[in-house]
Amino acid sequence: MIAPLAYTKPRSLAEALELLQIAHSLPLAGGTDLLVELKKSNKRPALLVDLKGIPDLDELALTADRGLRIGANVTMNRLIESGELVSAFPALTDAAMTVGTDQIRNRATVGGNLCHASPSADLAPPLFVLDTQLVVASLQGERRIPISALWQGAKQNTLQPGELIVQIEVPWPGAAAKMAFLKKMRTAGHDLALVNMAGLLDPVQGRCRICIGGCACTPVLLPGTDTLYQESRDPDQLTARLLALAEATIVPIDDVRASARYRREIVAVFLQRLLKLLAVETKGWGRC
Numbered sequence: 001m002i003a004p005l006a007y008t009k010p011r012s013l014a015e016a017l018e019l020l021q022i023a024h025s026l027p028l029a030g031g032t033d034l035l036v037e038l039k040k041s042n043k044r045p046a047l048l049v050d051l052k053g054i055p056d057l058d059e060l061a062l063t064a065d066r067g068l069r070i071g072a073n074v075t076m077n078r079l080i081e082s083g084e085l086v087s088a089f090p091a092l093t094d095a096a097m098t099v100g101t102d103q104i105r106n107r108a109t110v111g112g113n114l115c116h117a118s119p120s121a122d123l124a125p126p127l128f129v130l131d132t133q134l135v136v137a138s139l140q141g142e143r144r145i146p147i148s149a150l151w152q153g154a155k156q157n158t159l160q161p162g163e164l165i166v167q168i169e170v171p172w173p174g175a176a177a178k179m180a181f182l183k184k185m186r187t188a189g190h191d192l193a194l195v196n197m198a199g200l201l202d203p204v205q206g207r208c209r210i211c212i213g214g215c216a217c218t219p220v221l222l223p224g225t226d227t228l229y230q231e232s233r234d235p236d237q238l239t240a241r242l243l244a245l246a247e248a249t250i251v252p253i254d255d256v257r258a259s260a261r262y263r264r265e266i267v268a269v270f271l272q273r274l275l276k277l278l279a280v281e282t283k284g285w286g287r288c
């Protein structure tokens, strides 16, 4: 027989951080990953600390000076429902729109999507290309980490026991920057990605960022792409160099969703499609 779950719902961040000092306690947000995991296993945390009663984690603000600030408890549907966000960060809201069903998007939080550390978490690629920082809180205080430092491996994050993500900070991309997000699933509308990908192209600042999910044990931000873009903006040459880089960087596996070979094929198709989308958005490849 499986032991019942011990559950509590603190009303402040300070109270939650105190409760998370209890050995083997776990934070619970929307529960769309955690409760599924607990159902599948015999593992029982000493205490589930429900974060949804903490108003500090609900902030969603877009300001000229500080960019976008997303409280860890903000749900996918809150991201999508903000018209301002849809026009300012379209790759992020497009990614949120593809998560599960409407019911899942009503529960699923941004903090939970990142902390579950799935290689195919849909919010990861857009947040990676946007140079996102995470604010991590514990009883010892706050620290900031780049989003890439959160993933240790598939479904393993680098947070220490007692630590919480409280805020996701997304700087404004340059005014000329364009973004796009693509996702390949087995079924329409309701599945984890077998490959997802986000790109950012800024012809003024000479920035080109590509992040690929589902093709390694962590999302992969292709290295050195700004330099490739600055060296050559010839579309054919840049596309060929990025394809070779992606091919050499990803390490996809065979699993229930797809074979490694199929994932490689999708990456090649998506990368070309993504670059075309970004080039159309930026009205060409930008001049050197």
Ligand SMILES: Cc1cc2nc3c(=O)[nH]c(=O)nc-3n(C[C@H](O)[C@H](O)[C@H](O)COP(=O)(O)OP(=O)(O)OC[C@H]3O[C@@H](n4cnc5c(N)ncnc54)[C@H](O)[C@@H]3O)c2cc1C
Binding pocket: 026, 027, 028, 029, 030, 031, 032, 033, 034, 035, 036, 051, 072, 073, 098, 099, 100, 101, 104, 107, 108, 109, 110, 111, 112, 113, 114, 115, 116, 120, 121, 122, 123, 159, 163, 164, 165, 166, 190, 191, 192, 193
């Ligand atoms: C039917 C279904 C379809 C889905 N489809 C998709 C999909 O298309 N794309 C996709 O990316 N995901 C999908 N998911 C997975 C899931 O919905 C998302 O990853 C979701 O964003 C997780 O958020 P949550 O609030 O439910 O997290 P929870 O399940 O509450 O928590 C997830 C993990 O993060 C930890 N955690 C939560 N909040 C914090 C915090 N603030 N600080 C530290 N740790 C924290 C928890 O302890 C747990 O380990 C799907 C899930 C289901 C059940």
